[in-house]
Amino acid sequence: GAGVSQSPSNKVTEKGKDVELRCDPISGHTALYWYRQSLGQGLEFLIYFQGNSAPDKSGLPSDRFSAERTGGSVSTLTIQRTQQEDSAVYLCASSLADRERETQYFGPGTRLLVL
Amino acid sequence: LAKTTQPISMDSYEGQEVNITCSHNNIATNDYITWYQQFPSQGPRFIIQGYKTKVTNEVASLFIPADRKSSTLSLPRVSLSDTAVYYCLVATPPNNAGNMLTFGGGTRLMVKP
Numbered sequence: 001g002a003g004v005s006q007s008p009s010n011k012v013t014e015k016g017k018d019v020e021l022r023c024d025p026i027s028g029h030t031a032l033y034w035y036r037q038s039l040g041q042g043l044e045f046l047i048y049f050q051g052n053s054a055p056d057k058s059g060l061p062s063d064r065f066s067a068e069r070t071g072g073s074v075s076t077l078t079i080q081r082t083q084q085e086d087s088a089v090y091l092c093a094s095s096l097a098d099r100e101r102e103t104q105y106f107g108p109g110t111r112l113l114v115l
Numbered sequence: 116l117a118k119t120t121q122p123i124s125m126d127s128y129e130g131q132e133v134n135i136t137c138s139h140n141n142i143a144t145n146d147y148i149t150w151y152q153q154f155p156s157q158g159p160r161f162i163i164q165g166y167k168t169k170v171t172n173e174v175a176s177l178f179i180p181a182d183r184k185s186s187t188l189s190l191p192r193v194s195l196s197d198t199a200v201y202y203c204l205v206a207t208p209p210n211n212a213g214n215m216l217t218f219g220g221g222t223r224l225m226v227k228p
Contacts, residue, residue, distance in 0.1 A: 004158075035218075042202065043159070043218040091158050103149070106158025 004107035006092050012113045013082055021077040021110045025094030032075050033104060034067055035091040043091065049075065082114045119203045124223040133190045135222050137203030140184050148179060148186045151202045153221070159202060163188070190224075198226045 005024045013019050025032050034046040045059040049069040060066070064082075069075040079086055089111050093104040120138040127133045139148070147166050151159035163170055165177040165186070176189040190197055200221040 042220040045218075093158070103161045103164065104151075104159075106160065108156075109158055 004092055004094050004105050006090075006107040006110050008110060009108065010111045010113075012115065014115050015084060016081055018078065018080045019082055019112065021079075021090050021092075021112070023075045023077070023092030023094075023107060025073065025075070025092070026105055027073075029094035029096055029105070030072065031095045032069055033093045033095075034075070034077050035093065036061075036088045037091060037109070038088045046077070046090075079112075082112075084114050087112055087114045119205055119219045121201075121203055121219060121222045123220065124225065126225045126227060127193055128227050129194055130192050133193050133197070133224060133226075135188045135190075135201055135203075135224070136185055137188070137205075138185045139203070139205045142183050142205055146183075146205045148177065148183075149204045149206070150175070150177065150186075150188045151204065151218070153200045153202065159218075162201075193224075193226045195226050195228060197224065199224060 004026055007022045011019055023032065030051045032049040035043040036046055037043050046065065047060055047067045048056040051072065055067065055069070064080045067075060067077045075092065077090060089109040091106055091109045093106045095104045118139070118141065121135065125133065125135060147164055149164040150162045152162050153159040163172055163175050163177045165179050167179050167183060170177045178187040178189065186203065188201060200223050202218045202221040204218055
């Protein structure tokens with residue numbers, strides 16, 4: 001594809017419900033990242049996938065957050081039992097993970113609002 | 116852990132050169148310095164990347180002193196469309212440690228007519 005795509009673009013849910021956010025990285029990119037950005041804030045790293053290696057989950061804020069990457073391509077970020085503080089823009093990025101010049105290409109994000 | 120420090124905001128006028136400095140005192144030997152631009156309601160976009168000295172592309176220049184403890188993004192002759200948030204990221208490619216992927220708060224650049 002032309003770039004990283006994310007769906008849905010907007011999601012409104014009720015407190016306590018589970019949500020799934022999807023990321024389609026650029027074809028051929030082996031690395032995939034999830035970030036969270038609260039209103040007016042910087043980017044908070046959540047999780048990183050690189051090829052077939054075990055994902056780096058060091059940024060996940062709680063065990064309610066999990067992510068999968070199937071077949072080394074599409075990734076799903078799941079938030080269980082959502083809380084109001086989970087409201088934010090969730091950004092996905094992918095890269096070639098080339099050692100010399102690594103550039104992350106970001107998707108447009110999913111805006112999550114937990115009521 | 117190479118944390119970065121940037122000014123929270125800057126103002127400029129159309130046609131001026133803008134320099135945004137990022138401090139990264141704990142930069143590691145293998146770390147690269149990358150700058151991203153983010154417009155409202157969009158994901159960040161790559162601007163420029165460097166390791167040392169000076170890098171220039173069609174959009175910006177990046178100046179990195181010999182000690183690499185800071186870097187300066189230079190935007191020549193800014194226009195209103197350059198109003199955005201600019202993030203400095205210091206990390207070792209390939210990014211294989213989450214604690215190296217902290218973008219920080221960024222610098223909010225406002226270009227006025």
